[in-house]
Amino acid sequence: MLRMIKVTGESLSPLFHEGDYVLITTIPFMIRKIKPGDTVVFQHPSYGTLIKQVESTALDEGSISVIGTNPDSVDSRRFGPIQREDVVGKVIWHIAMPGR
Amino acid sequence: MIYKFVAALDKRFGFEHAKAHCDVPCGIYDPSSAQIAALTVVRMMDLIADLESKGGDKNAAYQNTLNRYIAVKEEHAEKAKHEIRIIWGDYIKPQHIEKHPNVHDLVHKIMQLGSKSRQTADRETAVQLVEAINQFAEIFWETKGITTKRAKAPYAPALEVVYPVL
Numbered sequence: 295m296l297r298m299i300k301v302t303g304e305s306l307s308p309l310f311h312e313g314d315y316v317l318i319t320t321i322p323f324m325i326r327k328i329k330p331g332d333t334v335v336f337q338h339p340s341y342g343t344l345i346k347q348v349e350s351t352a353l354d355e356g357s358i359s360v361i362g363t364n365p366d367s368v369d370s371r372r373f374g375p376i377q378r379e380d381v382v383g384k385v386i387w388h389i390a391m392p393g394r
Numbered sequence: 395m396i397y398k399f400v401a402a403l404d405k406r407f408g409f410e411h412a413k414a415h416c417d418v419p420c421g422i423y424d425p426s427s428a429q430i431a432a433l434t435v436v437r438m439m440d441l442i443a444d445l446e447s448k449g450g451d452k453n454a455a456y457q458n459t460l461n462r463y464i465a466v467k468e469e470h471a472e473k474a475k476h477e478i479r480i481i482w483g484d485y486i487k488p489q490h491i492e493k494h495p496n497v498h499d500l501v502h503k504i505m506q507l508g509s510k511s512r513q514t515a516d517r518e519t520a521v522q523l524v525e526a527i528n529q530f531a532e533i534f535w536e537t538k539g540i541t542t543k544r545a546k547a548p549y550a551p552a553l554e555v556v557y558p559v560l
Contacts, residue, residue, distance in 0.1 A: 297409075297410065298400065298403070298404070298409045299409060299410050299411065299412045300404060300409045300410070300411050300412070301411075301412060301414055302411050302412070302413050302414065303413045303414035303415050304414060305414040305415050306414040307414075310414060312414075315397070315400045315401075315404070315409070316412070335412045341413065341415055342413060343410060343411065343412045343413065344412060344413050344414070344415055345412035345413065345414050346414070362414060362415075364414075367414070367415070368415040369415075389396055389397050389400050390397070391397060392397055
């Protein structure tokens with residue numbers, strides 16, 4: 295239902311930074327409402343568990359294009375769209391590391 | 395406040411990580427580049443000393459050779475620093491620091507020795523740089539659960555180097 299995840303890497307900076315925590319919902323009903331601008335955690339066969347922003351969704355919602363806010367981000371520009379069933383959850387709460 | 399609470403829970407229960415991945419696939423870290431660069435610095439200092447000991451005219455050929463040695467020394471001292479900074483900044487995590495609390499001081503020492511190796515032709519400084527990077531390599535491989543051994547590099551300057559036992 296809810297999972298706490300720790301962010302590693304900087305591809306979503308300056309929104310998210312290494313060491314931040316995010317609470318994600320894994321409730322299917324909530325995940326179905328994925329829309330551009332949402333931040334999602336998903337499984338990628340090569341890169342493992344990733345966190346990115348949704349850039350766009352296909353009309354049938356079968357595939358999702360994800361992107362990082364950092365220009366050096368590895369995302370759909372590199373590996374193409376992801377499948378909806380690979381989405382683990384959607385971020386509903388961001389707990390930033392203090393002092394940034 | 396909330397962050398501290400969540401971080402404490404993370405420490406106890408170990409939350410899953412999600413990578414906000416950048417650039418090329420990360421995870422390719424190896425201190426061997428820094429070790430080889432540091433050995434190169436020592437080698438260049440030996441060649442500089444050898445050139446000096448030969449005496450003779452300080453002609454264009456001499457100047458050319460000397461400057462090439464110095465340029466390579468500069469380049470590799472900086473490279474050694476760069477490689478260590480990357481591992482320290484991108485790979486070393488709080489759990490590693492907890493287990494190896496001296497790692498920050500060691501990295502700072504490497505930075506200092508690297509700079510001094512650029513500023514001078516003092517061989518002892520460069521040898522200390524090699525040894526400090528060896529110690530860093532031992533920490534690095536330990537964090538991966540890989541044992542290490544020390545052996546003399548099979549090429550000049552034939553100093554002792556830390557190798558992973560794979």
